[in-house]
């Protein structure tokens with residue numbers, strides 16, 4: 363009544379209805395925003411426009427919008443989806459509809475943190491992150507005999523996702539969970555540092571395949587955390603299947619956007635891309651299962667939790683071998699290249715920003731003053747500049763450039779009616795590189811994340827969400843953060859325990875036509891894991907700016 367009254371007072375010539383009642387009253391063209399409705403005063407009227415009016419590239423008859431991804435003909439390049447997003451933002455604004463893609467619902471690219479916040483805040487108990495129908499098909503059709511009803515969390519939705527996630531949430535996300543693995547994470551970082559010490563050339567540059575070295579560190583760390591297994595990735599001659607696993611993970615991520623955005627012929631017959639993709643998934647499953655079984659053999663059910671790997675803890679609690687194995691598989695699928703790409707990106711930024719690298723060195727020298735100073739969780743907690751370097755890189759080059767949710771009911775986004783079933787893609791890469799949200803956004807300024815910095819106050823908490831938000835937030839966030847922080851606190855000492863820290867050039871050697879780490883890191887967030895691949899709990903919390 364309060365709402366109606368305030369509108370009568372405004373004496374407007376049209377009817378007003380609460381957004382929640384919209385379905386039953388299609389004839390009304392003006393509605394209150396739900397915030398106004400809830401507050402019941404300071405009535406603010408927004409004109410709700412029809413879904414069809416959302417701007418975006420128009421689909422052609424018969425060809426839809428898929429033709430845009432055809433090489434030489436179309437203007438969208440799958441391997442440069444970041445540029446596509448930027449282009450769409452510049453041309454159409456903060457809400458862009460990309461419809462007419464065969465075999466998939468319309469996508470709404472959302473470039474507005476306020477609207478992203480609203481979508482997240484309204485998330486129901488079963489948020490659906492729309493991605494990887496091909497993986498869903500693999501888990502629930504092609505290899506159903508293995509997965510059964512336990513699909514894990516990646517590309518699984520509804521009650522099946524919730525049942526699975528509730529069993530592993532606590533083990534993965536309790537703040538103390540990751541800390542239990544601090545020692546093995548540190549050992550792995552030290553091993554990596556020892557290894558790369560011998561890889562540098564005379565100019566202190568890394569070899570062209572440095573990203574692969576980082577993948578090896580990331581895989582080894584995850585194997586220690588998830589399985590309590592030493593895979594030997596950082597040995598001079600690692601077991602062949604470790605490199606096979608890394609290659610398969612890369613193949614998997616390279617092919618996901620192709621299968622998702624090009625015309626999905628794979629749904630009709632197995633295309634060569636699809637075959638490569640399935641082969642990669644089968645390899646990931648086969649190699650991981652080998653190590654998972656090894657880890658099971660070592661399981662001592664009498665051991666304390668802090669002596670068990672993540673998978674062993676799940677096994678002890680749930681007594682379900684299948685469930686524990688499928689969790690481990692999901693972790694390997696998405697927990698390797700994400701962390702390594704983030705690290706590559708951070709090292710690259712430090713390499714091209716020597717002054718910032720110097721500040722990091724100074725912080726490390728202050729907190730770890732002696733050659734034998736031990737890196738502990740408490741010491742890491744003190745390293746605010748180190749954490750700021752990580753956040754700043756993730757702002758400029760988020761590993762996941764576009765996260766998303768599928769609408770579970772009709773709603774209003776950006777002033778437009780949006781029906782149930784549409785896929786909203788939160789365009790964090792573009793948003794967090796906008797002057798509107800981060801001043802001097804094109805500069806690497808870790809300082810902006812320090813509490814004492816004035817710039818911090820102005821950050822919109824939903825402009826930069828590298829690990830997602832809400833009930834589906836990244837399950838590996840705590841592990842990833844600890845791994846990256848530990849590595850970053852250890853790597854600058856690669857000039858030694860001799861304590862003669864010098865600036866290190868993490869840039870790869872300017873190679874003879876080979877891929878260079880510089881190139882890789884510049885585009886890494888967009889090429890491999892960048893698209894809306896399935897990931898994402900720190901539910902109900904507002905992410906803080908610092």
Ligand code: HEM
Pocket residue numbers: 491515516517527584692693694696697698700701704761762765766827828829830831832833834835836837838839841842896897898
């Ligand atoms: C820098 C490293 C990482 C980044 C940037 C990252 C980012 C993300 C993002 C953006 C999501 C989607 C969140 C959402 O929908 O709100 C996600 C989901 C997920 N991540 Fe991560 N991630 C990282 C590392 C890891 C690691 C190391 C693991 C495993 C140990 C992991 C496991 C997962 C899983 C299982 C999900 C799916 C959760 C679900 O759907 O319920 N991630 N991640």
